[in-house]
Amino acid sequence: MGQDSPSEKTMATKCRRSSTSFTEEQLKILVQAFSQNPYPGYTAKQRLAVEINTEESRIQIWFQNRRARHGFLKRTEKNLDPSKDHASPKEKIQDGRDRRCRTSYTSSQLQTLKNAFTENPYHGVDSREQLAEEIGVPESSVQIWFQNRRSRLRIQRKRGLEEALDQRQNQG
DNA sequence: CACCTAACGTAATCATTCT
DNA sequence: AGAATGATTACGTTAGGTG
Numbered sequence: 001m002g003q004d005s006p007s008e009k010t011m012a013t014k015c016r017r018s019s020t021s022f023t024e025e026q027l028k029i030l031v032q033a034f035s036q037n038p039y040p041g042y043t044a045k046q047r048l049a050v051e052i053n054t055e056e057s058r059i060q061i062w063f064q065n066r067r068a069r070h071g072f073l074k075r076t077e078k079n080l081d082p083s084k085d086h087a088s089p090k091e092k093i094q095d096g097r098d099r100r101c102r103t104s105y106t107s108s109q110l111q112t113l114k115n116a117f118t119e120n121p122y123h124g125v126d127s128r129e130q131l132a133e134e135i136g137v138p139e140s141s142v143q144i145w146f147q148n149r150r151s152r153l154r155i156q157r158k159r160g161l162e163e164a165l166d167q168r169q170n171q172g
Numbered sequence: 173c174a175c176c177t178a179a180c181g182t183a184a185t186c187a188t189t190c191t
Numbered sequence: 192a193g194a195a196t197g198a199t200t201a202c203g204t205t206a207g208g209t210g
Binding site (some may be wrong): 015016018019021039042060064067068099100101102103104105141144145148149152 | 196197198199200202208
């Protein structure tokens, strides 16, 4: 995972969610959907989740892993001529920005999250689910929140360091 | 043991909301 | 317009199951 060894036992009993094992039937549907569109929008993922009786976040992870492992037609659109491509008829590549609705946290929800983050920036699935239950949002949203928080904290730290160096340069 | 793959991490980026 | 911040992506790593 990254540079730091997670090794903290003080994380939260059982760090990861137990590995989901899809049945052949489920896998068949997933593979079929992937072949039709490796980038399903949120509603498509949700529909799949209902269809194979699992959570949308599992679908998301599955598609991420599948895209990573199987090379497929990557539309980098660098290669494509943007002006001519406009003529593309009904195709429309559907995923016209169909995302999960941005959740807006109340200040009390944020307070809970921030407290939990201060206590420990890495939470196992059990802890995340508990938090999610407590503030009434999906567990996946909690996970995203922690990821973004960690990222932005790192960026902020790096910035602070650079500014300090910059000041030193200006003075020297 | 090696192999497969779900789960999960970071970094970058897209997109929405708010000032 | 720009700052904040939630959501999605690529890519790499880790852990749990199976041959």
